[in-house]
Amino acid sequence: MDPLVEENLRNLVDHNKVLIFMKGTPEFPQCGFSAAVVRTIASYGYPFESVDVLSNSDIRQGIKEFSNWPTIPQIYVDGEFVGGCDIALEMHARGELEPLIKAAVEGVTAQ
Numbered sequence: 001m002d003p004l005v006e007e008n009l010r011n012l013v014d015h016n017k018v019l020i021f022m023k024g025t026p027e028f029p030q031c032g033f034s035a036a037v038v039r040t041i042a043s044y045g046y047p048f049e050s051v052d053v054l055s056n057s058d059i060r061q062g063i064k065e066f067s068n069w070p071t072i073p074q075i076y077v078d079g080e081f082v083g084g085c086d087i088a089l090e091m092h093a094r095g096e097l098e099p100l101i102k103a104a105v106e107g108v109t110a111q
Contacts, residue, residue, distance in 0.1 A: 001062050001065045001066065002058065002062070005058045005059065005062040006062065006066065008059070008062075009059065009062055009063060009066045010066075012049075012051060013066075013076045013079055014079055016048075016049040016076070017047075017048075017077070017078055017104045017105050018041065018046065018047070018048035018049065018075075018076070018077055018078075018101050018104060018105065019048065019049050019050070019051065019075070019076040019077075020034075020037055020038065020041065020048060020049070020050045020051070020073055020074070020075050020076075021050075021051045021053055021059070021063045021072060021073060021074040021075075021076075022034035022037065022038065022050050022051070022052065022053065022072060022073040023052070023053060023054050023072055023073070024052055024054060025050060025052055026038045026042065026048075026050050030054060031072075033071075033072070033073055033084070033085035034072070034073045034085075036085055036089060037073045037075060037085050037088050037089075038050070040088060040089060040092050040097070041075070041088075041097075041101065044097075044098045044101055044102070046101050046102060046105045047105065048101075051063075053072050060072070067081045069081065069083070069084060071084050071085075072084075073085055075087075075088050077100050077101055077104045078100075078103075078104035082097075082100070
């Protein structure tokens with residue numbers, strides 16, 4: 001991976017408590033998986049950031065190498081890769097995702 005792309009990705013992940021690499025934007029998701037992740041995370045009411053991978057091919061490919069995960073969307077919480085759509089929805093169903101996001105946003109330890 002291009003070192004500048006890797007540095008950019010590391011900065012994005014490190015400087016955003018909740019970050020979604022997605023197709024499109026939260027207001028206009030460009031795939032159903034991205035839309036499902038945004039709906040789920042937005043339902044908690046905590047702030048999050050997003051990166052539209054469709055607007056930058058280097059980021060679109062680079063994030064897959066960075067996380068060693070082949071699909072988009074990808075969710076990062078407090079600098080750590082959480083997973084893609086299926087994992088996020090499973091964590092939501094088990095009641096695990098919201099406390100993780102809350103802890104990151106509020107700066108406390110997850111229970």
